[in-house]
Amino acid sequence: xxxxxxxxxxxxxxxxxxxxxxxxxxxxxxxxxxxxxxxxxxxxxxxxxxxxxxxxxxxxxxxxxxxxxxxxxxxxxxxxxxxxxxxxxxxxxxxxxxxxxxxxxxxxxxxxxxxxxxxxxxxxxxxxxxxxxxxxxxxxxxxxxxxxxxxxxxxxxxxxxxxxxxxxxxxxxxxxx
Amino acid sequence: xxxxxxxxxxxxxxxxxxxxxxxxxxxxxxxxxxxxxxxxxxxxxxxxxxxxxxxxxxxxxxxxxxxxxxxxxxxxxxxxxxxxxxxxxxxxxxxxxxxxxxxxxxxxxxxxxxxxxxxxxxxxxxxxxxxxxxxxxxxxxxxxxxxxxxxxxxxxxx
Numbered sequence: 001x002x003x004x005x006x007x008x009x010x011x012x013x014x015x016x017x018x019x020x021x022x023x024x025x026x027x028x029x030x031x032x033x034x035x036x037x038x039x040x041x042x043x044x045x046x047x048x049x050x051x052x053x054x055x056x057x058x059x060x061x062x063x064x065x066x067x068x069x070x071x072x073x074x075x076x077x078x079x080x081x082x083x084x085x086x087x088x089x090x091x092x093x094x095x096x097x098x099x100x101x102x103x104x105x106x107x108x109x110x111x112x113x114x115x116x117x118x119x120x121x122x123x124x125x126x127x128x129x130x131x132x133x134x135x136x137x138x139x140x141x142x143x144x145x146x147x148x149x150x151x152x153x154x155x156x157x158x159x160x161x162x163x164x165x166x167x168x169x170x171x172x173x174x175x176x177x
Numbered sequence: 178x179x180x181x182x183x184x185x186x187x188x189x190x191x192x193x194x195x196x197x198x199x200x201x202x203x204x205x206x207x208x209x210x211x212x213x214x215x216x217x218x219x220x221x222x223x224x225x226x227x228x229x230x231x232x233x234x235x236x237x238x239x240x241x242x243x244x245x246x247x248x249x250x251x252x253x254x255x256x257x258x259x260x261x262x263x264x265x266x267x268x269x270x271x272x273x274x275x276x277x278x279x280x281x282x283x284x285x286x287x288x289x290x291x292x293x294x295x296x297x298x299x300x301x302x303x304x305x306x307x308x309x310x311x312x313x314x315x316x317x318x319x320x321x322x323x324x325x326x327x328x329x330x331x332x333x334x335x
Binding site: 009 | 223224235236237240241243244247264265266267286289290293296297300
């Protein structure tokens with residue numbers, strides 16, 4: 001009897017250690033950059049819905065942001081301007097609002113005149129699927145639904161993460177593919 | 178003179194009652210900000226780890242405290258507000274995991290660990306005692322009487 005309890009105890013301890021290790025491993029995994037883009041459905045602040053899988057054939061830019069995020073402000077106007085330039089060429093921009101107050105998020109969109117699709121990431125599900133680690137982060141989805149890299153920081157003229165020029169080049173490359 | 182004293186006395190009594198009464202009313206009906214702080218204490222910032230909303234100084238937390246205030250103004254209950262935050266930002270906004278589904282493990286595992294620890298300690302002690310018992314029984318067997326007498330005799334002869 002005592003032997004069984006000891007075995008059970010050790011199994012429990014090993015199980016807990018395995019669970020802990022699994023959690024650490026999941027936390028340490030890098031942001032997605034290649035492979036199939038995780039599908040998601042996002043509801044905008046106005047109540048419209050968009051699904052990534054239904055955008056196959058278009059180049060999609062998925063941008064994670066938050067109103068409280070200062071570096072997001074560095075790229076907001078550029079993203080809106082670029083989307084206006086490319087929207088008729090088969091490029092879709094999706095703004096995924098990460099843990100934010102709805103009123104603050106709406107005020108931010110109004111402040112920067114953002115008109116492309118934006119919605120709150122309820123429960124941070126999309127954020128977790130892309131293994132994002134912060135905001136702003138931007139992911140590029142090709143016409144085939146595959147990921148073609150990311151920008152793990154603000155996209156700005158002199159950004160070390162991705163310059164505005166590199167962003168435009170990326171869009172052009174994806175449009176040719 | 179007496180009527181003047183009476184007037185002062187009445188004035189003191191009235192002031193005292195007014196102050197006491199005012200304090201009593203405050204204690205019974207907390208202000209909106211107190212309510213916001215009370216609820217904020219039970220919610221955690223989803224961005225800064227382990228920081229309750231009431232002490233978090235980020236802009237995000239300030240926005241969320243404003244949201245709580247707005248919801249209280251709209252007549253929402255504390256449970257509704259907590260539910261809103263959980264549905265929007267996940268369970269990590271709660272100070273403790275909910276006692277439902279997989280999260281119940283957080284409550285049961287420590288208890289199970291304690292029970293198992295006690296059982297294992299008890300069994301171990303019992304096993305050690307059982308091992309020691311033969312040792313006590315295996316004390317030197319009593320010397321047969323004839324040998325004892327012989328030893329005694331030889332000792333006397335020395």
